Amino acid sequence: MIAVGNYSPVSTVGAATGQGPSGAIASDLSLLPPPQEMPADPLMALFALQSKSQLLDVQSGIKDVQTNRKLREKAWKDMKAALAKARRARKKGGRWKTVAKLCSKLGKYGSVVAAIAIAVGTGGVGTPFALAIAGAALSSASLLQSETQFLQRMGMDDATAAKFELGLGVGGAVCTGGAGMAASASAAQQASDAAAATDKMDKLVRTTQTVQRAATATAGAATAAGGIASFQASQYDADATDHETDALRQRIEDQRLQRMFSEILEQIEEAQESEQRTMASLRGAIDTRDTTPLTIARRV
Amino acid sequence: MHMLTTPYQSLHTDDAAAVEAVYALGHWLLGQDRHEDAATVFRLMMRTAPTDERGWLALGTCHEKRGQPLIALELYGGGAVAAEPSALCHLARFRTLWDLDRIDEADEALDAAREIATQNDDEEFLARIDMERSVRP
Numbered sequence A: 001m002i003a004v005g006n007y008s009p010v011s012t013v014g015a016a017t018g019q020g021p022s023g024a025i026a027s028d029l030s031l032l033p034p035p036q037e038m039p040a041d042p043l044m045a046l047f048a049l050q051s052k053s054q055l056l057d058v059q060s061g062i063k064d065v066q067t068n069r070k071l072r073e074k075a076w077k078d079m080k081a082a083l084a085k086a087r088r089a090r091k092k093g094g095r096w097k098t099v100a101k102l103c104s105k106l107g108k109y110g111s112v113v114a115a116i117a118i119a120v121g122t123g124g125v126g127t128p129f130a131l132a133i134a135g136a137a138l139s140s141a142s143l144l145q146s147e148t149q150f151l152q153r154m155g156m157d158d159a160t161a162a163k164f165e166l167g168l169g170v171g172g173a174v175c176t177g178g179a180g181m182a183a184s185a186s187a188a189q190q191a192s193d194a195a196a197a198t199d200k201m202d203k204l205v206r207t208t209q210t211v212q213r214a215a216t217a218t219a220g221a222a223t224a225a226g227g228i229a230s231f232q233a234s235q236y237d238a239d240a241t242d243h244e245t246d247a248l249r250q251r252i253e254d255q256r257l258q259r260m261f262s263e264i265l266e267q268i269e270e271a272q273e274s275e276q277r278t279m280a281s282l283r284g285a286i287d288t289r290d291t292t293p294l295t296i297a298r299r300v
Numbered sequence B: 001m002h003m004l005t006t007p008y009q010s011l012h013t014d015d016a017a018a019v020e021a022v023y024a025l026g027h028w029l030l031g032q033d034r035h036e037d038a039a040t041v042f043r044l045m046m047r048t049a050p051t052d053e054r055g056w057l058a059l060g061t062c063h064e065k066r067g068q069p070l071i072a073l074e075l076y077g078g079g080a081v082a083a084e085p086s087a088l089c090h091l092a093r094f095r096t097l098w099d100l101d102r103i104d105e106a107d108e109a110l111d112a113a114r115e116i117a118t119q120n121d122d123e124e125f126l127a128r129i130d131m132e133r134s135v136r137p
Helices: A042-055 A059-069 A072-091 A097-109 A111-120 A128-143 A147-153 A158-164 A166-190 A198-217 A223-233 A240-249 A254-299 B013-031 B035-048 B053-065 B069-082 B087-099 B103-119 B123-134
Strands: none
Touching: A128 B035, A128 B053, A128 B069, A147 B069, B013 B035, B013 B053, B035 B053, B053 B069, B053 B087, B069 B087, B087 B103, B087 B123, B103 B123
């Protein structure tokens, strides 16, 4: 176990709290709340959470998506049919408003995270867990290289990045690609019983709307997203059918996006392996910190 | 069942304690400038407790300290949705966007933070928000 007495106040990290200011607050202080309590046994906690995390591991999700990628052609057709049903369903009432609100936020605040969430998540898109997996994947993959390299590997060259604002531009491009794949996967899975299963239809619509909202957020930046963005803008319009069809027909920069999607998957897999190695190393480091004083004490 | 379709369940008490401990550990590592180690810990925390805004904030901080503001921005954005409502995540977005000279977006983020604080009647946080904006001409 780590010697908890080694913890010391972290002036630059914990100087300001999220619960509100205390006294004069400089704007450059960290927003991180200080820990509520010092752990009696952080190594055990680490083990506990890692164990839980492994139960939630994304590996199976990645494999599912990879398998579904092979069904892409068929999935596009299925999705087209499903979208038509979704449109009819949407006309029946305002039950999509809540979903749309969430999707709007996804597109607005978390372009890349949302995109990867879509890419890895064939279901449950928008849930905290899906987002967290996406965020963790983004984080660990980007730590393996520079930010610029990472974003470029996501499909953005320097000039484009400068022109379109990196975050949203990349988000839009990735989102569009990931969206196609994820939605395809979703459609493929649901193809056999999409007509009958309302809940599955809900998922598909949710996925689709996430894509549309995210694409809307990038409309000015990514021309590739234009078709889908316009679909979103007109979802309550009488011309929705035409736009939906257009959106589906626009298999935007298909080959490039497919490569990008493969890249995301590879990076997530890489990141998973790297993270496991790092965690093992971290456990070792913590353990060493704890046992060394003990060893010395025994010698004395 | 696919993990992404597994219904979210609240953490048990023991898990919550573990989250606290892991957060403290990551916080300490961050304070030691062990950013990558801290990031590993915070990623674990984030994946197991995605509705806890601290994981998102802390991981974003790790990336900012590594000179990756765009990655941090994405994480703050993810946190703003996953840990909703999170005024802190919006405030973090404000800071980062401002530093990236994306002023309009930064102001939008600040407005979002202000709205949450207003809804919560959190006057202290509102004061902080005003301070954050006032020191950036």
